[in-house]
Amino acid sequence: MRIAIDAMGGDHAPDSNVLGGLQAAKEWTDAEIILVGDEQRIRPLLSEIPSNLRIVHASEVIEPDDEPVKSVRRKKDASMVVAGRMVKNNEADAMISAGNTGALMTTGLLVVGRMPGIERPALAPMIPTIDGHGVLALDLGANMDAKPEHLAQYALMGSIYREKVQGVANPRIGLLNVGTEAQKGNELTKEAFPLLEALPINFVGNVEARDILNGVCDVLVCDGFAGNILLKSMEGTASAIFSLLKDSFTRSLKNKLAAAVLMPELRGLKDTLDYKEHGGAPLLGLNGLVVKSHGSSDAGAIKNAVRQARVAVSSGLVANISKEVIQ
């Protein structure tokens, strides 16, 4: 299998992307790693070039602040766009990028293309849970508004990904809502509920925002707006609490000494709740596999995204989703 890495996207590009790609090539010799980007910048970063790693030159870069649709349309030789075109033309089985999220979704839609039968591709990152298993949440921002049928497609795609790629048998699918009773919700979730019930998935009903961290489901279905509010308020609350704890724990010498004892515990807790730790997010519903790696990805995160892409490709993810959608 062939996995293209956008070598130029992300806060630590190209260094981390190149290093992560190199590590991946050495670990998984059954995969061909294709580093897409400025060859003159990539080559010096490679201490060695394994036989299953190659560079595909791309002269342009999509910047973090670039307007997504315009930049994807105009920068035809951008590393991200070139990688997308390789997936489209079946020159790669998957692509990974840590670059501009909006531009990557646009690349998915306009370059890779939608899977027949899917109206809206969805971005599906992991949200951390206390038990460490995490929940695959979609859509987290590919589209702000959704119709009931879109939520049903998210449910189906998320269920297949969680099972085939992440190895969760019979994953529990929950619908993000304001109460657990079937009749609760806004117009969207009320109409989506019976559609989800009718799918060949393990639909466990509505789940409330306050229970997500407790791991009440394996896949969380929501529209992009609600998903963003959920994720950002979890992040904001955790970050505020940790910063308040830090302030109060350093307020006196006595506190400082006590806090020093507890610091390893605090750090562990912070890591549990850090969604950046939880790897790349697939963009589901495309005619090929696109994985969004976090903007701040280091080499380990890039390698981790390759691991995910590799499992997804081996499991025939895209064909599996396509089969279910077209049925």
Add this chain to the structure above:
Amino acid sequence: MRIAIDAMGGDHAPDSNVLGGLQAAKEWTDAEIILVGDEQRIRPLLSEIPSNLRIVHASEVIEPDDEPVKSVRRKKDASMVVAGRMVKNNEADAMISAGNTGALMTTGLLVVGRMPGIERPALAPMIPTIDGHGVLALDLGANMDAKPEHLAQYALMGSIYREKVQGVANPRIGLLNVGTEAQKGNELTKEAFPLLEALPINFVGNVEARDILNGVCDVLVCDGFAGNILLKSMEGTASAIFSLLKDSFTRSLKNKLAAAVLMPELRGLKDTLDYKEHGGAPLLGLNGLVVKSHGSSDAGAIKNAVRQARVAVSSGLVANISKEVIQ
């Protein structure tokens, strides 16, 4: 002024409601406190009956699990409904209830009645912020779906309440959104943005869920669904972190000793983030003042709700909102 208290609603009713009402009557002798409910249960709880306190008998009670619309329609002599009717008939200037939230909103709509010009009344509780000032958020659950014009009305009503009742000069109004840029959002927020810009309020633009705790605005405008997701995920995250902290801090004797030193700090932090501490939530946009006190209200919380109602009535809140809306 006359303030009616639903003596039978809430987890600690009638005891806390009666005690809170009695304390309020003794503190604010310019207010008449009317305890509405089962006289035979209320009277024995009163150690004294000040001249500005009286009981209005109501033979029925709306239970926490009662279906809101049905119960309000059928239980015409329920304490909540009788209190609502007193506001409607100008026999009371405000009512307070710690009972069934859905039933109270129904009482507001069907018994007290909407203010002319307001399509959707909104529930406006305080969300805690790190600086302790809190943010008034609306709508938090009176209606799940909203149209852009509803969000504009929420903004106007929230601004007036925050200024007149809570004494915040020129309150900053924020629109809950997925990014701070003006063009961000779903269809609802994108259409609401220019409407909020056109209002005679201090609109500070879009605010992100992760910044709410940092006090980036004084009034947060959102639809009921998004507001619920925001509030519940903040609650869930805080509660999960505190429970994880508790677990890890008791894992060893060393940890326990260190944690004992920090316990007062932790408790203070927990209180800061406990939105129950932040008093009653007005139901804005009605033809009279209705205040929802938390279901777990003790006497202090009931008294606190009377304080809020008293300020709101003194400031001519309802007339002020009405004047702005009709302009």
